[in-house]
Amino acid sequence: MIAEIIAVGSEMLTPHRQDTNSLYLTAALNKLGVSVAFKTIVGDNFDHLSSAAAIAIRRADIIVFSGGLGPTEDDLTREAVAAALGLTLHRDPATLLALQQKFLTRRIAMPPNNQKQADVLDGAILLQNKTGSAPGQWLDTAIDGPQGQPHRKIIILLPGPPSELKALFDGECRPRLSAVLPPRHIATRLLRMALIPESTVDARTAPIYKKFTDVETTILAGSAEIQLHFFTTKPTQQAAQARVNELAELIEAEMGEDIFSNDGASLEEVVQLMLGLRDMTLSVAESCTGGLLAERLTAIPNISRNFIGGAVVYSDALKTKFAAVPEALLQQHGAISPEVARALADGIRLTTNSSIGIGVTGLAGPATPTTGPDAGKPVGLVYIGLSDGEDTQVKQLQLPGDRERIRFWASQHALEMLRRHLQ
């Protein structure tokens, strides 16, 4: 069975808005064993929408519409699908009454246009929308194929607001689709790695995952991170889980410590967990990352047990004040130097009384300084210091890209350096 998702709304044909419901719907359909073969985005235009509906009904088995179920003149999904199927709409009295009562409660007269939210495709089941006013619709029907043989078609109409769409799909459509589709037992695994080129991961893992022809492997390159997703279906849940686990273990043996997470946890969460297990505390002194490293860590709930805080030492004066970096060191080597990275890490650890201190200093750009002790140093040059009271390591990086990329990668290197140190 293949599916088509049709997102309805002129705003999604502007440069400002994108259909995002289809990502959620695709994940949900995939879990039911249904692949999405087409996605169509169409505006609030009756002719365009009804022709897109007719095309989808010919080429897909399951067609999910999102949007266009509201009360305005622009909301045309009901009418267009009816036209595409050659069906009529009837006004459902119970839904009409419920709509009228909603307005009565608010003591407003219901505009006549709102009545059309009670219009139902002949043969369809109304899907009650608890969080919004437009109900969804489910139609399990058949159309004639080229030789007159019947083709089963499941047509689903869902409201556009993501929370309403999700609630209706989960509550009303998933159980109905499960009942119609053959049963499936699915298992997934996710391995995450930081700062490794995608081509390296693929070269090392392809010889392994290609042998698992029954497991779908997807490599995704994200922000300074590579993810390996495994997906399989088997006659039993146990068999499915065992199979993805088997592959994940072989990949873990190959990639070793490059894998920071084998259960989907983020790098920040892994670092938090490791600090917690070792009962250690962390503080940071950030220059070029300007608070990004602290921000990423504090995005995790309950990190306050292990993250004390830190300083955004943007000026030289603050490097001295908050992280005890000697003024002479700043003058001699410049703020962007291994010496200052080391002093920041040592200094913030001592000032804040933490187990580990991290210092980040670098040039995020856009311009290279022309005066002072850092004159001529290249954009993208970053030093990270890590101090644990016994030893202080310093890492030098030359990061490509723009300011945003340099700052993010610097924070990622700092987290990854900390993770490897704690391992």
Added chain:
Amino acid sequence: MIAEIIAVGSEMLTPHRQDTNSLYLTAALNKLGVSVAFKTIVGDNFDHLSSAAAIAIRRADIIVFSGGLGPTEDDLTREAVAAALGLTLHRDPATLLALQQKFLTRRIAMPPNNQKQADVLDGAILLQNKTGSAPGQWLDTAIDGPQGQPHRKIIILLPGPPSELKALFDGECRPRLSAVLPPRHIATRLLRMALIPESTVDARTAPIYKKFTDVETTILAGSAEIQLHFFTTKPTQQAAQARVNELAELIEAEMGEDIFSNDGASLEEVVQLMLGLRDMTLSVAESCTGGLLAERLTAIPNISRNFIGGAVVYSDALKTKFAAVPEALLQQHGAISPEVARALADGIRLTTNSSIGIGVTGLAGPATPTTGPDAGKPVGLVYIGLSDGEDTQVKQLQLPGDRERIRFWASQHALEMLRRHLQ
């Protein structure tokens, strides 16, 4: 003239990847006076792709394909478009030679599959791709309509990687489309407001912008921000600009100081500009935002002239150490209190010797503390202090939503409070 954009690639039919090229293409086509009526996303499947191409060629005047031009077996756009148009492909000798030379330079034998990157639709112009290997194609042709009358169709094949697609569209397609399409003079304006409900902005501005029926007004609600976009076309550039300016001025008169930017600048950039004009410096002491406020400010180039830095005072000890908050105050009122927000703002200003100090303290959640002086305070309670040496204001907020939303809105409130203070 209406356009359809077809994004080709099975990865965009998974839950993990989305077509983003179409946003760029839509903006570029809109500027040329072309609206996008359909977007289709289709996988690397010959039958699906050729049927989607045939449908698009019937219903649109300009069809832009992105992706599927690489050398692998999965790259089928050339073949599928040829099939849809009933055209043949010929192998372009110059392109083939250029491909072979690329491999020669790298001293690798060219896999036979790569030859197909030199295949050209009969009648098409090859668009040289300077940043990648797959050239684009431009075909200006005509197909027969239902009554045999010719319909002009412009078919554009572009590579999928966004940087290659943009370079080829800008360099090769935009000038060709401009030559074909009637000339247009476009003007746009953008007004930005923070922390105001979309419904309020619409209620106050709709009576004005609805009178400008020749200007397209779009209200976009983003992250704690509302944007008003104006767009018009006129016979001359001057007339177009004058018209959007006229509307923008009326809206500015209505919304007054709620508008933080009338030239597209971000809130951070506006704050930077104002600090610069007044020759003032800023420092921040952040508890619940954990570095986010500093991170947002330091994302702006050259902010170091006006932003000294600050402290991420996650623990009470650091509130005392870096922002001189008296221990007794923390014990008496709790860290989440107007008294501590005030002390953080005053303290960080004095410690860092800046003109303005901002302190942020609050509960981002997920849980309410059950012990200590902050026990029972609700998630979302945030206090922001702003100290300028003469006066210290404190603002209390009760923010809805999850940790991420509370933290972002707290940082937005701090920036907006600073902007209004500087105004």
